[in-house]
Amino acid sequence: MLDKRFVRENPDAVKEAASSKGVAVDVDALLSLDESGRSLQHDLDNAQARRNSISKEFGKADAAGKDQLRAESTKLGDEISKLKADLEVNLADQREILLRLPQIPWSGAPIGADESANTVVRTWGAPPEFDFEPRDHVDLAESRGWVEFARARKVAGERAYALRGDLMLLERAVHSYALDLLVRQDFVPISVPALVREQALVGTGMFPGHRAETYELPADDTFLAGTAEVALVGLHSDEILELRDLPLKYAGMSPCFRREAGSAGRDVRGLLRVHQFEKVEQFVICEADPEESARWHAALLASAETVLQELGLAYEVVECATGDMGLGKVRMNDINTWLPSLGQYRETHSCSTLGTWQGRRANLRYRDAEGKVQFAATLNNTAVATPRLLAALLENFQTADGKIAVPTVLQPYMGGRELI
Numbered sequence: 001m002l003d004k005r006f007v008r009e010n011p012d013a014v015k016e017a018a019s020s021k022g023v024a025v026d027v028d029a030l031l032s033l034d035e036s037g038r039s040l041q042h043d044l045d046n047a048q049a050r051r052n053s054i055s056k057e058f059g060k061a062d063a064a065g066k067d068q069l070r071a072e073s074t075k076l077g078d079e080i081s082k083l084k085a086d087l088e089v090n091l092a093d094q095r096e097i098l099l100r101l102p103q104i105p106w107s108g109a110p111i112g113a114d115e116s117a118n119t120v121v122r123t124w125g126a127p128p129e130f131d132f133e134p135r136d137h138v139d140l141a142e143s144r145g146w147v148e149f150a151r152a153r154k155v156a157g158e159r160a161y162a163l164r165g166d167l168m169l170l171e172r173a174v175h176s177y178a179l180d181l182l183v184r185q186d187f188v189p190i191s192v193p194a195l196v197r198e199q200a201l202v203g204t205g206m207f208p209g210h211r212a213e214t215y216e217l218p219a220d221d222t223f224l225a226g227t228a229e230v231a232l233v234g235l236h237s238d239e240i241l242e243l244r245d246l247p248l249k250y251a252g253m254s255p256c257f258r259r260e261a262g263s264a265g266r267d268v269r270g271l272l273r274v275h276q277f278e279k280v281e282q283f284v285i286c287e288a289d290p291e292e293s294a295r296w297h298a299a300l301l302a303s304a305e306t307v308l309q310e311l312g313l314a315y316e317v318v319e320c321a322t323g324d325m326g327l328g329k330v331r332m333n334d335i336n337t338w339l340p341s342l343g344q345y346r347e348t349h350s351c352s353t354l355g356t357w358q359g360r361r362a363n364l365r366y367r368d369a370e371g372k373v374q375f376a377a378t379l380n381n382t383a384v385a386t387p388r389l390l391a392a393l394l395e396n397f398q399t400a401d402g403k404i405a406v407p408t409v410l411q412p413y414m415g416g417r418e419l420i
């Protein structure tokens, strides 16, 4: 959410951000609601002040005066409850629009409607050359009995899967490796709920705009989060953190659930796009200072690159366009990892700076050096997300006889085995 004062003073910047992000939102309606809300507040303050002065005059008035003051006070009482009701509606209408206002994208973001406008910033590593016909991750996994699709579909429907044997152990190895890497960088490892309340989804910005992508459990008034980011943003909401607590750095782990409502027909084969997956999330809450956020954005991006470099997977880093980065982002860099079966790079990581956009929605605050309470800034990035990353590992490190070379950094988690 943006600061309403900022919107009042910079309506054109907000309108420009909305159009560059392809968001339909009525800034002028908000401004006029704000105007009428302030005059309602003004009238309410006057009426309440008048009613207070009546109670002071009451004691000194004679009988006739008391009757008159009593009548005026009753009339004022009605006026005050009407003004309060109108103001409540006005503020609710304002919040409906405020929750849909886009964060202002940074000046370096490519302007464009979707990911086709993303620009490649750098690449690392080279796609592997095979002296045999490489196979895709489905063939590789099925030939080893490492995955169940048909049986999982019996249990859980479309896009379901089960990982068995060494592939299940490889998933655990990837997460343990990522958690150990982040713990070495003083991130606090934490496993967080995936069962969340509506307010948590509003706080991260998944609601109201992306409600359709979220599984709902109406009987319990809860939802299944699509990323640990949801619980991590909500964990400290309504608290006031101290400066010494910042930056708060979490390595958050949770199962992630996504309806993939808009992805029918895309990536239907294999492990690339599923309804339930596991992720280790890098998450930072820091002071509301653009330079501090820029430092953390670079650090989170570097961590993800270290993961891919240590795994030995070729990748590209892209600067996400305004229309791809999403409502709440100041900046987003995706990392796309080479997938031999597709002959292209596919997104495996997404690194975002959000400024105070989530902090304001989730009421995440801290006391600054002058003791003033401020909304905190947040950032997040994927550390590892499986099974999509497993698909990349299987395909890139396959041998002619269908075995998989285990990256050196994962071998300690795989009983020292170099080949599975």
Ligand SMILES: Nc1ncnc2c1ncn2[C@@H]1O[C@H](COS(=O)(=O)NC(=O)[C@@H](N)CO)[C@@H](O)[C@H]1O
Residues within 6 Å of the ligand: 226, 227, 228, 229, 258, 260, 271, 272, 273, 274, 275, 277, 279, 281, 347, 348, 349, 350, 351, 380, 381, 382, 383, 385, 386, 387, 388
């Ligand atoms: N439906 C899905 N199936 C498998 N993996 C997915 C799916 N959706 C997302 N992912 C993985 O999760 C990563 C992060 O997802 S994201 O939506 O891009 N970003 C976030 O969730 C942020 N919280 C950063 O992790 C993606 O880069 C991708 O590797």
